Amino acid sequence: MTGKKNLSAREKYLRDKKRYKISVVVTQISILLFIILGWELLAQLNIIDSFITSSPSRMFATFKRMLSQDLMTHIGVTCLETLVGFLLGTVAGTLIASLLWWSPFLSEVFSPYLVVLGSLPKVALGPIIIVWVGAGMPAIITMALMVSLIVTILDMLSGFTSTDTNKIKMLKTFGANKLQTFTKVVFPSNIPTLLNVLKVNIGLSMVGVITGEFLVSKNGLGYLIVYGGQVFQLDLVMTSVVILGIVASILYNAVVLLQKVICKSSKWQN
Amino acid sequence: MHGCLSLEHITKTYQDLNGETLAIKDFTHTFEEGKFVSVVGPSGCGKSTLLSIIAGLEPQTSGVIFWDNSKPLESNRNIGYMLQKDYLLDWRTVYKNVLLGLEIKKMLSPETIAYANSLLEKYDLLEFKDKYPSQLSGGMRQRVALIRTLATNPDILLLDEAFSALDYQTRLLVTDDVYKIIKAEGKTTIMVTHDIPESISMSDDVIVLSKRPTTIKQIYPIHFEMDNRTPLTCRDNPMFSTYFDRIWNALNSE
Numbered sequence: 001m002t003g004k005k006n007l008s009a010r011e012k013y014l015r016d017k018k019r020y021k022i023s024v025v026v027t028q029i030s031i032l033l034f035i036i037l038g039w040e041l042l043a044q045l046n047i048i049d050s051f052i053t054s055s056p057s058r059m060f061a062t063f064k065r066m067l068s069q070d071l072m073t074h075i076g077v078t079c080l081e082t083l084v085g086f087l088l089g090t091v092a093g094t095l096i097a098s099l100l101w102w103s104p105f106l107s108e109v110f111s112p113y114l115v116v117l118g119s120l121p122k123v124a125l126g127p128i129i130i131v132w133v134g135a136g137m138p139a140i141i142t143m144a145l146m147v148s149l150i151v152t153i154l155d156m157l158s159g160f161t162s163t164d165t166n167k168i169k170m171l172k173t174f175g176a177n178k179l180q181t182f183t184k185v186v187f188p189s190n191i192p193t194l195l196n197v198l199k200v201n202i203g204l205s206m207v208g209v210i211t212g213e214f215l216v217s218k219n220g221l222g223y224l225i226v227y228g229g230q231v232f233q234l235d236l237v238m239t240s241v242v243i244l245g246i247v248a249s250i251l252y253n254a255v256v257l258l259q260k261v262i263c264k265s266s267k268w269q270n
Numbered sequence: 271m272h273g274c275l276s277l278e279h280i281t282k283t284y285q286d287l288n289g290e291t292l293a294i295k296d297f298t299h300t301f302e303e304g305k306f307v308s309v310v311g312p313s314g315c316g317k318s319t320l321l322s323i324i325a326g327l328e329p330q331t332s333g334v335i336f337w338d339n340s341k342p343l344e345s346n347r348n349i350g351y352m353l354q355k356d357y358l359l360d361w362r363t364v365y366k367n368v369l370l371g372l373e374i375k376k377m378l379s380p381e382t383i384a385y386a387n388s389l390l391e392k393y394d395l396l397e398f399k400d401k402y403p404s405q406l407s408g409g410m411r412q413r414v415a416l417i418r419t420l421a422t423n424p425d426i427l428l429l430d431e432a433f434s435a436l437d438y439q440t441r442l443l444v445t446d447d448v449y450k451i452i453k454a455e456g457k458t459t460i461m462v463t464h465d466i467p468e469s470i471s472m473s474d475d476v477i478v479l480s481k482r483p484t485t486i487k488q489i490y491p492i493h494f495e496m497d498n499r500t501p502l503t504c505r506d507n508p509m510f511s512t513y514f515d516r517i518w519n520a521l522n523s524e
Contacts, residue, residue: 166355166357167357167359169327171374172327173325173327173349173350173351174371174375175326175375176374184370184374188359191361
């Protein structure tokens with residue numbers, strides 16, 4: 001009797017959990033539909049001026065037109081720039097952080113410079129980058145690199161320096177040198193830090209790329225947005241922003257997936 | 271290779287901006303081969319510093335450490351050190367954790383790996399070889415840590431409050447376990463602890479240290495009239511409380 005009662009309590013628990021989940025998803029979809037339909041309706045009824053606000057149907061038409069033209073090239077260019085900036089920023093940042101961990105002297109010397117560079121809005125570097133690197137893809141990638149580099153250095157360095165000192169002591173009791181300490185404990189125990197940095201960096205790198213594309217470019221989603229604004233084609237601007245949002249979340253989720261796979265396969269507690 | 275370890279006139283001072291602190295003053299003692307010696311003392315008296323100096327983790331300010339009364343100990347000394355916790359690396363399997371010491375000392379060879387495997391087998395961990403530390407109990411983790419240390423075949427084993435992170439029940443069992451392993455491998459052992467019963471239950475000698483600056487106050491040889499003494503069985507021996515009182519009084523006398 002009690003067994004059956006327990007089972008039904010369990011079933012009720014599971015059913016409630018499932019219902020809750022469903023209601024969240026249903027609400028999310030409803031909000032999206034409400035916005036799209038409301039927007040479309042207001043535009044159709046001429047309550048809002050779709051020349052300024054665009055409308056879902058016009059955006060869809062623009063999307064179809066863009067698709068038959070060179071939308072994929074623009075998306076590809078933006079993704080490529082983001083990924084290159086992301087990889088460079090992460091690798092260079094981690095290397096520099098390792099160097100600063102290695103030498104506490106350098107770390108202390110450079111800390112005020114890092115703080116200043118870290119708090120500086122990187123857009124301000126735009127003109128300098130264009131003059132130094134030239135207008136074009138290298139400038140945009142440099143911008144993306146600038147945005148993610150300092151954050152990576154600071155995060156990785158603070159992860160490295162807060163490695164459990166007792167674990168380091170344990171290695172030293174076996175006579176470990178500095179390189180062994182780094183490769184056997186300091187770096188591996190900061191893989192979770194690195195994975196979190198990746199998550200932050202993919203977003204930052206995209207900020208850098210779009211900023212860069214605003215300043216100089218002939219391709220990319222940022223270029224489409226700026227160009228659309230300049231020629232007062234809000235359809236193009238709105239459509240590009242939506243596509244950018246989708247691309248950004250795909251990239252972000254790819255990194256999250258990567259993080260999950262790595263954590264699962266190697267027992268890092270996160 | 272086994273032998274005795276002699277510390278002669280070991281002194282340690284610490285420097286900081288506020289001045290100099292004398293932590294250990296003229297410590298002289300010979301640790302005999304195969305013996306289990308405990309070092310107890312008031313907290314903050316520099317017990318762990320003593321072990322760090324023996325292990326070569328920090329240099330003594332003056333004094334010499336001899337091996338077998340003849341040659342001063344080189345920097346590349348073959349000493350096993352166990353810390354408060356097991357500090358197993360979560361991302362390595364039990365097997366990989368056990369090989370860590372050998373890896374660092376660049377001693378990986380078919381013989382040393384076979385020895386590590388034999389230790390794993392002897393102490394019932396072979397079947398857990400491919401598991402990760404998070405899948406083991408506290409007692410098993412400590413055993414893995416001990417095997418990691420023993421795998422490098424150290425001449426001397428240093429235990430630095432090695433059981434203090436465990437809960438009381440596990441602690442008693444692990445102490446028993448570790449004691450048996452150490453005796454089976456015949457290792458000379460120096461254990462630092464603040465737990466008097468633990469020191470009595472495991473040791474052949476208990477050294478009582480003074481407050482800072484640390485010197486030897488008293489040395490108590492521990493002897494129980496029993497065969498096959500283990501840390502758990504000797505706790506029931508009538509002599510146990512006598513030893514406890516003596517050491518307690520020595521610790522608290524000025």
